Amino acid sequence: MDTRAAIKLAQEAGMDLVEIAENAKPPVCRIIEYGKYKYEQSKKKKASDSHKQKTKEIQLRIAIDEHDYGIKLARAERFLAQGDKLVVQLRFRGRENAHKDLGFELMKKVCGDLNTMGKVDLPPNLRGKRVTMTLSPLPKHQQKRQFDKHLKHLSEEALANDEGDFDDEAQENGETQEIDQNQDLEQAQVSEPSQEKSAPTDA
DSSP states (O other), X not given: OOHHHHHXXXXXXXXXXXXXXXXXXXXXXXXXXXXXXXXXHXXXXXXXXXXXXXXXXXXXXXXXXXXXXXXXXXXXXXXXXTTOEEEEEEEOOGGGGGXXXXXXXXXXXXXXHTTTTEEEEEEEEEETTEEEEEEEEOOGGGOOOSSGGGGTTSOHHHHHTOOOOOOHHHHXXXXXXXXXXXXXXXXXXXXXXXXXXXXXXXX
16 A cells, blocks of 8 residues: 555544554554554563563474374474473383384474574483473574464463473373372271281180
């Protein structure tokens, strides 16, 4: 649209023509209230400046399907966009341990898919049954999301509360230990009556 026509539309609406993307070709403008626009920009800057960097984690599996992969990468992009560090972890289970090369191929794909959002600090490293790598966010003006569409089904509240994946193996180990303890307790309770029956009676 011609600049003069855009200004006329803004005046007729009692608002302002504000340039919001000066580096775009052609530059992008919006018809909005300039005071409200400046206030919103100030709030965004304050929120960005006050954000304390955290370390978030996503966990992958060799057999992850395309849909789940898209969601994982979309969440990873969101963490990096917030200014957080990102740990990507892939764990091998059972027969997967015989195909660790596939794990490194997947991590290489992740590196390529996230190169518009972050840079690799620690490259994929095998420790036991896990491959781990760490990324740091790129400067805001260099970031470009590619997987954001995969989060459309999630609410803003759910996204805001997303603290990353947790170590489910540790939880499984904790649950297994608790089950073992409960089984020991049950066995002890069962054995107590038999001990009473076998106890000698007074003549």
